[in-house]
Amino acid sequence: MATIKDIAKKAGVSITTVSRALNGYSDVNEDTRKKIVETAKILNYSPNSIARSLVMKKSKTIGLLVSGFIRENAKDNFMIEVMTGINDFASQTDYDIVLFTTNSSKQREKTYTQLCRERQVDGVIIQGIRTDDPYLEEVVEGEIPCVLVDIPRIGKHAGYVSTDNIAGAYEAGKYLTEAGHKEIAMINGHDYAFVSKERLEGFTRALLEEGIELPAQSIENGEFSEEGGEEAALRLLEKNSDLTAIFCSSDLMAIGAMNAIKSKGLRVPEDISIIGYDNILLSRYVQPSLTTIAQDTNALGYEAAKMLIAMLDQQKPPGNTIVKHELIVRNSSKKR
Amino acid sequence: MATIKDIAKKAGVSITTVSRALNGYSDVNEDTRKKIVETAKILNYSPNSIARSLVMKKSKTIGLLVSGFIRENAKDNFMIEVMTGINDFASQTDYDIVLFTTNSSKQREKTYTQLCRERQVDGVIIQGIRTDDPYLEEVVEGEIPCVLVDIPRIGKHAGYVSTDNIAGAYEAGKYLTEAGHKEIAMINGHDYAFVSKERLEGFTRALLEEGIELPAQSIENGEFSEEGGEEAALRLLEKNSDLTAIFCSSDLMAIGAMNAIKSKGLRVPEDISIIGYDNILLSRYVQPSLTTIAQDTNALGYEAAKMLIAMLDQQKPPGNTIVKHELIVRNSSKKR
DNA sequence: CCAATCATCCGAAACGTTTCGGATAAAGTC
DNA sequence: GACTTTATCCGAAACGTTTCGGATGATTGG
Numbered sequence: 001m002a003t004i005k006d007i008a009k010k011a012g013v014s015i016t017t018v019s020r021a022l023n024g025y026s027d028v029n030e031d032t033r034k035k036i037v038e039t040a041k042i043l044n045y046s047p048n049s050i051a052r053s054l055v056m057k058k059s060k061t062i063g064l065l066v067s068g069f070i071r072e073n074a075k076d077n078f079m080i081e082v083m084t085g086i087n088d089f090a091s092q093t094d095y096d097i098v099l100f101t102t103n104s105s106k107q108r109e110k111t112y113t114q115l116c117r118e119r120q121v122d123g124v125i126i127q128g129i130r131t132d133d134p135y136l137e138e139v140v141e142g143e144i145p146c147v148l149v150d151i152p153r154i155g156k157h158a159g160y161v162s163t164d165n166i167a168g169a170y171e172a173g174k175y176l177t178e179a180g181h182k183e184i185a186m187i188n189g190h191d192y193a194f195v196s197k198e199r200l201e202g203f204t205r206a207l208l209e210e211g212i213e214l215p216a217q218s219i220e221n222g223e224f225s226e227e228g229g230e231e232a233a234l235r236l237l238e239k240n241s242d243l244t245a246i247f248c249s250s251d252l253m254a255i256g257a258m259n260a261i262k263s264k265g266l267r268v269p270e271d272i273s274i275i276g277y278d279n280i281l282l283s284r285y286v287q288p289s290l291t292t293i294a295q296d297t298n299a300l301g302y303e304a305a306k307m308l309i310a311m312l313d314q315q316k317p318p319g320n321t322i323v324k325h326e327l328i329v330r331n332s333s334k335k336r
Numbered sequence: 337m338a339t340i341k342d343i344a345k346k347a348g349v350s351i352t353t354v355s356r357a358l359n360g361y362s363d364v365n366e367d368t369r370k371k372i373v374e375t376a377k378i379l380n381y382s383p384n385s386i387a388r389s390l391v392m393k394k395s396k397t398i399g400l401l402v403s404g405f406i407r408e409n410a411k412d413n414f415m416i417e418v419m420t421g422i423n424d425f426a427s428q429t430d431y432d433i434v435l436f437t438t439n440s441s442k443q444r445e446k447t448y449t450q451l452c453r454e455r456q457v458d459g460v461i462i463q464g465i466r467t468d469d470p471y472l473e474e475v476v477e478g479e480i481p482c483v484l485v486d487i488p489r490i491g492k493h494a495g496y497v498s499t500d501n502i503a504g505a506y507e508a509g510k511y512l513t514e515a516g517h518k519e520i521a522m523i524n525g526h527d528y529a530f531v532s533k534e535r536l537e538g539f540t541r542a543l544l545e546e547g548i549e550l551p552a553q554s555i556e557n558g559e560f561s562e563e564g565g566e567e568a569a570l571r572l573l574e575k576n577s578d579l580t581a582i583f584c585s586s587d588l589m590a591i592g593a594m595n596a597i598k599s600k601g602l603r604v605p606e607d608i609s610i611i612g613y614d615n616i617l618l619s620r621y622v623q624p625s626l627t628t629i630a631q632d633t634n635a636l637g638y639e640a641a642k643m644l645i646a647m648l649d650q651q652k653p654p655g656n657t658i659v660k661h662e663l664i665v666r667n668s669s670k671k672r
Numbered sequence: 673c674c675a676a677t678c679a680t681c682c683g684a685a686a687c688g689t690t691t692c693g694g695a696t697a698a699a700g701t702c
Numbered sequence: 703g704a705c706t707t708t709a710t711c712c713g714a715a716a717c718g719t720t721t722c723g724g725a726t727g728a729t730t731g732g
Contacts (some may be wrong), residue, residue, distance in 0.1 A: 001453070003688055014712045019690060027710060046453040049700035050395060053386045054717045061434070069423055087437055096455060097435040098397070101423055117337070117382040119432060142375045218481055257619075285591075287623045341717055350682045355720060363680060387718035390687045 002043035004272055011039045012082070022047070040128055053120065057186030061096045062308060063121035065112060067128040069101040076224075077281045082127055082149060085301025095122070111135045113142050117312055123308045125149065125301075130192040145318070147308045149300060152320065159311070159318030161304045165198035166205075168293040168325045172247050172275050173206025175291075175327060181245040181273065183217040187232045187257060189249045193224075197278065199249050217235050218283065222253040227258025237264055243272055244336060251276035251283045251292055258286070273333035288331035299323045338379035347375045358383070389456065397432045398644060399449060399457035403464040412560075412588055413617045414633055418463055418485060421637025428644055431458070438465070441588040447471045452480050461485065461637075466528040480550040481654070483644045487638060488656065493597050495647070495654030497640045501534035502541075504629040504661040508583050508611050509542025511663060516672030517609065521554040523568045523593060525585045529560075535585050535613065558589040565592025568636045573600055579608055580672060584629075587612035587619045587628055594622070594668065609669035624667035635659045 004022075008015045013032060021028045021036040028036075053059045058277065064086060066079060090097055100115055112135045116124050125146035126293035128134060139146055141154040148160040176184055186203055189196040204214050219236050229248060229273050233256065237243060248254035254276030258268050268288055276283060279294030304322040310316040340358075344351045349368060357364045357372040364372075389395040400422060402415060426433055436451055448471045452460050459481035465472060467487065475482055476491040484496040512520055522539055525532040540550050556571050558564035565584060569592065573579060584590035590612030594604050604610050604624055612619060615630030639657040646652040 005688075016691080016712055016714095017687085017710085018710090023690085029710060032710085046450055048456060048688050049454050050386055050389045050456045051717090052690075054390055054688080055690050056718090057717070064435075069420060077416070078415065080413070084405060087435065091437055099400075099423065099433040099435060101427055114382055115575060118385050120384060120386045282618065282621055285618055285621050291659075310365075341718075351719085352682055352684095352721080353680085356681090359720085365680060368680085384718050387687090388720075390718080393687075436712050548700090 001048075002040075002045040004045075005046070006043055007036060007039050007045060011036050012045065026086045033126075037058060044224055059120040059122055060094055060100050061119075061121050062090065062312075063100050063116050063119065063124035063304070064097050065100045065102065065115070065124055065126045067102045067130070067133075069099075069128075076267070076278075078252075078278055079128065081297035081305070082301035085298040085303075086125060086305040087301075088298070089302045089305035091311070091315075092218030095309060095312075096309040100124075103220070107138045112139045113144060116144050122312050123147070125304050125308055126151070130190075131194055132192040135314075142209050145308060147304045147311075147318070149304055154320060157311070157318060159307050159320055159321060161300055161307065162195075163295045163323050163325045165195050166202035166329075168277065168295075169199035169247070170201075170206045171325075171327050172277070173203045174209075175329070176245050176247065176273065176275065176333075177207060177210040177271070178211060179245075179333070182212060182336075183240060183242045184212065184214065184245045184247065185220075185236045185240065185243055186214065186227055186247060187220055187222045187236070187248040187253050189224040189253070190221050196221075196249055203247055222248070222250075222256065224250050224253060226252045226256040226259075229253025230260045231256075233257035233260035234264075237261070237266075245273040245275070245333070248274065251278045251280045251290055254290055254292070255282065255286055258288075275333050279328055283330070291330045291333040292328055294326045294328050296323050296325075318323040337384075338376075338381040338590065339384070340381075342373060342379055343376050343381060346379065351622055365379060372516075395456040395458055396430055397434050397457050398426065398641070398648075399436050399452050399455065399460035400433050401436045401451070401460055401462045401465070402519075403438045403466070403469075405435075405464075412586075414614055415464060417633035418637035418640070421634040421639075422461060422641040423637075424634070425638045425641035425645070429649075431645060431648075448475045449478050449480060453477045458648050459483070461640050461644055462487070462604075467530055468528045475662075478655070481644060481647045483647075483654070484641045485640055490654060490656060493647070493654060493658055495643050497636055497657040497659060498531075499631045499636070499659050499661045501531050502538035503593045504613065504631075505535040505538030505583070506542045507538075507661075507663045508613070508629055509539045510545075511541060511665075512581045512583065512609065512611065512669075513546040513548065515581075515669070517608070518672075519578045520548065520550065520574065520581045520583065521556070521576065521579055522550060523558045523565055523572070523582060523584040523589050525560040525589070526557050526608075532585055539583055558584070558586075558592065560586050560589060562588045562592040562595075565589025567592075569593035569596035572598075573597070573602075581609040581611070584610065584612050587614045587616045587626055588630070590626055590668070591618065591622055594624075594626075599637050604668050605670040611669050615664055619666070620667065627666045627669040628664055630662045630664045632659050632661075 004015055004018045008018045013026045018036055021023050021033045062268050125147050140153050140158045150162045152160055153162035188200055214271045220232035222232035246257055248257055254274050258274055261268055276292040279292045283292050296324040300323050311318055340351055340354045344354045350411040353364055354372055357369040370488045390616050435589055461483050476494045478491050482494045488496055524536055543550050553575055556568035558568035582593055584593055590610050594610055597604055597608050602608055612626045612628040615628045619626035636659050
């Protein structure tokens with residue numbers, strides 16, 4: 001592998017001059033620059049970004065820290081869409097992406113901060129970690145520029161992107177009440193996700209405005225999985241056989257709930273209306289197709305990368321970006 | 337950021353000793369090691385992997401070069417499952433993954449080899465590039481250890497993982513002929529994918545064994561997309577209204593074909609049987625659920641990472657790994 | 673007691689780059 | 703002609719590690 005030194009020797013100039021020539025500095029004669037560029041090409045030179053990183057103290061890489069990057073979660077193309085969004089922006093810049101994954105199963109001995117410092121990433125985008133993650137605090141308070149996806153926390157070096165989950169859930173609630181539903185239940189994710197709290201809040205508020213209470217026994221957690229959603233729905237149906245609508249905090253749980261309803265011999269949407277959240281790919285293909293709150297997932301990633309790189313390259317202070325959402329009515333819900 | 341030098345000063349030893357103590361060499365007294373480890377902890381030391389990479393000439397990263405890592409392709413969770421497989425293996429090792437993506441749209445000025453050399457990846461896994469990719473040759477013949485996914489090429493430093501596409505397509509063909517189908521067509525991907533060639537070969541052979549010809553006019557390309565599959569199916573139906581079965585080179589195209597059939601007022605599988613390839617997530621959820629050839633996509637990635645890291649760490653020569661496949665009969669196909 | 677072995681430590685070079693501070697010679701200024 | 707300016711170049715230090723080749727002193731063997 002040819003180095004800058006080899007070029008210098010071959011071209012008969014100093015190392016300094018080669019470096020400056022290749023980096024477009026003005027204090028090098030156009031003729032010598034040409035010669036240097038030419039010999040660089042002849043020697044098939046590629047700059048060694050590691051050496052550069054070492055002296056510049058910048059690695060030009062951003063870490064993508066995702067939790068639950070495992071096969072099961074591939075169902076949910078949420079994660080992958082966020083990733084493509086991040087990549088969409090990053091590929092326009094000179095930043096590369098390095099993938100960190102946390103398998104919560106195996107005890108991890110290193111904190112996220114350590115992980116990032118060792119790999120010398122300039123910043124990190126964090127996705128899918130739970131609010132009870134022991135290392136969340138550390139990274140929000142820490143020195144490493146970071147952007148959180150769907151966790152509304154701002155720190156000295158930490159910003160976030162998300163959607164307005166309260167408003168989204170509110171719209172779902174409004175939609176159901178306006179359709180004449182009265183006996184309504186909710187399947188939430190788990191208590192350690194911000195989105196769960198927010199969606200509960202928005203949904204409750206919408207119902208309350210129509211004078212409908214959402215008692216604790218009408219809320220079950222489904223852990224954001226299809227199976228969890230199915231079981232949660234079964235429990236809800238057990239408790240209240242008059243149910244006419246269920247709002248689910250994720251599409252995957254909504255699909256599970258539909259399975260449960262069908263297994264009980266009931267029909268969607270004739271007997272029970274179902275509304276999900278996320279607008280995952282599956283929701284369009286499932287039978288009946290799913291009414292849901294869509295988020296621009298791709299934009300979520302795009303904006304995250306944009307914010308992070310603005311923090312890195314232009315010292316912009318971290319902030320928060322809210323990406324739009326939208327109610328998409330399909331066939332899993334109907335007027336009462 | 338504390339360095340090894342800081343530790344040396346604080347602990348009153350040399351830099352060498354700190355390095356050797358931290359890396360578990362035997363020629364350092366147990367007491368001094370303890371002291372060093374302790375002061376390292378106090379100073380909140382993290383090793384700088386960049387400096388280490390520079391001197392070791394190993395970055396302990398593998399590149400993941402994927403083509404078409406864009407939103408549209410997220411439909412197809414093939415790619416993401418391969419990625420999780422790669423990650424599954426890599427996370428057991430000390431290798432990190434850095435993501436390279438090629439957006440074929442924007443003219444790329446750098447070859448894959450240059451990309452890899454600049455970022456100093458120790459090896460690379462390449463996924464989703466076409467056989468007519470101008471840089472494929474370069475990387476197969478090149479010096480950088482690489483593993484190709486679904487491209488059967490072996491070089492001095494290049495191996496591959498794939499499934500037996502010929503056998504898979506052969507099974508699909510056998511299944512259809514044994515079910516009594518005679519008027520059969522095929523929707524293939526495009527001419528620049530190895531899998532297309534192989535699937536065509538296997539399928540043709542199976543039909544031929546039953547004395548059934550597959551003329552060129554019974555084969556249409558669908559570019560591996562849902563829309564392409566739909567259009568291809570329409571062209572086929574136009575040409576031959578007696579068709580009773582279509583084999584598609586990908587599930588996505590199969591789904592498109594089903595749309596086309598329905599739009600023509602025909603039924604799947606009563607009028608026309610459809611069989612796909614890949615067993616993507618959607619194939620289980622679509623109506624009717626899709627008969628398909630399943631590949632262990634996760635294993636594809638896992639084995640790719642395994643092979644690459646064996647090449648890197650144990651100088652194993654590159655080879656080829658064939659991952660198993662399986663015919664999964666669902667509801668989009670039936671006996672004639 | 674002398675030489676050989678051993679345990680423990682360290683200095684300095686090396687990895688490939690960037691960049692600060694200057695050096696040199698030619699050109700311009702009065 | 704003496705001075706300043708300008709264009710062009712370069713030496714050497716720095717980034718944070720690893721590692722080679724020794725150095726030191728204590729212990730052992732005969």
